[in-house]
Amino acid sequence: MLILNWAVALAKIIYGLSSRCFSMTADGFHSLSDGTSNIIGIVGIHLACQPVDKDHPYGHKKYETLFSLGIAAMLFIVSFNLLKQGFQRLQHPVFFQADLGSFTVMLVTLAVNFYVMRYEYKKGVILKSDILVSDSLHTRADIFTSLSVIVSLIVTKLGFPLIDPLVTILISLFIGYAAFKIAKQSSDVLCDTAVFMDDQKVKDIVLKIEGVATCHKIRSRGRIDDVYIDLHVQVNPSMHIDDAHKVSYRIEEAIKSAIPGITDVVVHMEPLNHYNTN
Secondary structure (H helix, E strand, O other), X not given: OHHHHHHHHHHHHHXXXXXXXXXXXXXXXXXXXXXXXXXXHHHHHHHHOOXXXXXXXXXXXXXXXXXXXXXXXXXXXXXXXHHHHHHHHHXXXXXXOOOXXXXXHHHHHHHHHHHHHHHHHHHHHHHOOHHHHHHHHHHHHHHHHXXXXXXXXXXXXXXXXXXXHHHHHHHHHHHHHHHHHHHHXXXXXXXXOOOOOOOHHHHHHHHOOOOOOEEEEEEEEEEOXXXXXXXXXXXXXXXXXXXHHHXXXXXXXXXXXXXXXXXXXXXXXXXXOXXXXX
């Protein structure tokens, strides 16, 4: 993926500079950031795969989420620079001629980007990898920008060269939106946003366990493939501690079996009616 992204980037940048097509050059720098994000992803996944240790009792998976923010930050910078340069080109236009070579470069690189995007996204979903999904969104943005460059080349060929800086500005907005989506998803995980906004699914599972009177204060956090849940369960006050422990164990197993991606379940046992459940 890294070699393909850099090959695509160099083709666009070299031809864009030689033909003075700024939207193609901008798209090339966007593709170049794809290659950079691949390197960030490799480092992030390597750190995330490290086993649990004394300093990281919850594992290292959030490193992958943290590095996804790095990809978002890089995209924001690229977006801002392209937006600024697009407005500069509107004020000081540079005219170019769209030819067969420019169309060929864009169509070939578009096909490569489409293959990379589909492959990365499918693997990201299967492996539940923030990095791969984020990087595929980055590449998808590259596909949209490549399509806009092709439209720019067609319109320029029809005699409207000022469309080039306008498309550059459009490209910057596409990139900025992709960066926002990645940053939003990653920050939700790092800020311990609830994984399950509706507690009813968890509550339904718990209430089916024999010995459970009611449950409340259900909380969840983490990544979709690394979810931590804690909840309070009320049982009969006369229940022996050994039986309460067995109920707790059955609750944990039931939740893990019913909901994929659950790493740990902490059950706080309480005597019925001893605490306010509100």
